[in-house]
Amino acid sequence: MAEKLHMAVGIMGNAASLLLFAAPILTFLRVIKKRSTEEFSCVPYIISLSNCLLYTWYGFPIIKVAVGTICVITAFCIIALVSSFVFHDHHHRKIFVGTVGLFVATAMYGSPLVVVKQVISTKSVEFMPFYLSFFSFLASSLWLAYGLLSHDLFLSTPNMLGCPLGFLQLVLYCIYRKNKGVIEEPLKWDIEKNDNDKTKQLQPALNNDEMITTINGKC
Numbered sequence: 608m609a610e611k612l613h614m615a616v617g618i619m620g621n622a623a624s625l626l627l628f629a630a631p632i633l634t635f636l637r638v639i640k641k642r643s644t645e646e647f648s649c650v651p652y653i654i655s656l657s658n659c660l661l662y663t664w665y666g667f668p669i670i671k672v673a674v675g676t677i678c679v680i681t682a683f684c685i686i687a688l689v690s691s692f693v694f695h696d697h698h699h700r701k702i703f704v705g706t707v708g709l710f711v712a713t714a715m716y717g718s719p720l721v722v723v724k725q726v727i728s729t730k731s732v733e734f735m736p737f738y739l740s741f742f743s744f745l746a747s748s749l750w751l752a753y754g755l756l757s758h759d760l761f762l763s764t765p766n767m768l769g770c771p772l773g774f775l776q777l778v779l780y781c782i783y784r785k786n787k788g789v790i791e792e793p794l795k796w797d798i799e800k801n802d803n804d805k806t807k808q809l810q811p812a813l814n815n816d817e818m819i820t821t822i823n824g825k826c
Contacts, residue, residue: 613756618747633737645734712765720772720795732783733784740780744773 638645722735747769754763 609756613753616749616753616756620746620753623742623749625745627739627746630736630738630742635740712769715765723775726731726779726781727782729785732780735776735780737780740776744770744777749772 671696726732726735747766751763751766754760754766
């Protein structure tokens with residue numbers, strides 16, 4: 608029974624993660640359509656990419672891998688050296704990659720704090736997609752359960768942070784959802800008022816110039 612539950616939670620976790628990483632497609636389409644990133648933050652997406660790569664490595668079933676010669680970019684050489692060292696021992700590989708993945712996953716779940724700060728300051732969820740927040744909470748909850756069932760601290764620990772942060776995003780979305788698409792911008796009346804104020808400030812200077820020109824003409 609426990610094994611079936613473990614497998615079921617793992618399958619649901621994979622499905623939720625798939626939906627989580629597919630959620631930004633709507634944001635990307637909007638960016639492409641408007642040809643502008645607007646106020647969207649790139650931090651969550653960059654860290655999510657790093658998290659995916661590390662946890663793919665963490666769950667990779669092959670213990671020994673022949674690392675080819677990579678001499679184009681220095682970073683690739685470093686990765687190859689680290690990989691060739693770690694792949695000699697499955698236990699060391701798991702600890703090394705799991706530890707790095709733990710920190711990256713924690714950073715991934717903490718990255719929405721940038722957006723949360725923006726939502727609170729603008730009181731608008733315009734740039735905090737609902738599906739991204741919802742599937743982030745769902746995926747972190749399922750992977751937390753999976754990590755606890757499998758006694759895997761490298762899976763459960765970062766998701767302990769992901770659950771409350773995902774829930775916080777959903778709470779903020781419920782509070783400010785009516786303000787979606789409403790961002791405080793200068794009103795047309797305010798712009799016209801500022802233009803009038805600038806004109807009034809320039810008027811005395813123009814009058815002084817006219818007086819000087821008149822006096823010079825009389826002289």
